[in-house]
Amino acid sequence: EAQVTQNPRYLITVTGKKLTVTCSQNMNHEYMSWYRQDPGLGLRQIYYSMNVEVTDKGDVPEGYKVSRKEKRNFPLILESPSPNQTSLYFCASSSQLPGPTSGNTIYFGEGSWLTVV
């Protein structure tokens, strides 16, 4: 079964305590990304990765880091979490299809609820 798996699903942490949210996909997708979802703001992209060792900033990268050492894994790292990073986080993956007439279905993980106090 095609899956994007992220952990933890729920986490309450304190300001400044480093944390990592893991993400793994089993579809051999090249492209992976992280989004945060906040009320009234929709889904905003944090970072994305085109392939192993290739990552780039999305629209809201401040306060986050990522790495892509293996194709299937794309962890999100909060080095020093702050309360404004309290949010619902989604990892996503898709295959890289060439050409403007090809669609790109993005598969989302189940989400990670993060609260920073």
Next chain:
Amino acid sequence: GENVEQHPSTLSVQEGDSAVIKCTYSDSASNYFPWYKQELGKRPQLIIDIRSNVGEKKDQRIAVTLNKTAKHFSLHITETQPEDSAVYFCAARFSGGYNKLIFGAGTRLAVHP
């Protein structure tokens, strides 16, 4: 800059009525427009998408229309049912980034029996 505006933010309909959600986008080179449905506490899931070379696509009770000249696209749900109640997100793929989707802010649809 890159932007997708979605309206309305909330929509309440009676079961059996139709629902329409509209989105406008800023990049005239955008070429792919998916719609995602997010049920309470769950992940967004793709329900329908349309590419820039077609003007309309239907899948049972849902349809999407695209007006490239006006840079807007719409989701149409006919014969709504209570299980259609969810948050719906539109998105547009922008030409400047690899598989970069910009999402609208979402529409919370409530279908009342």
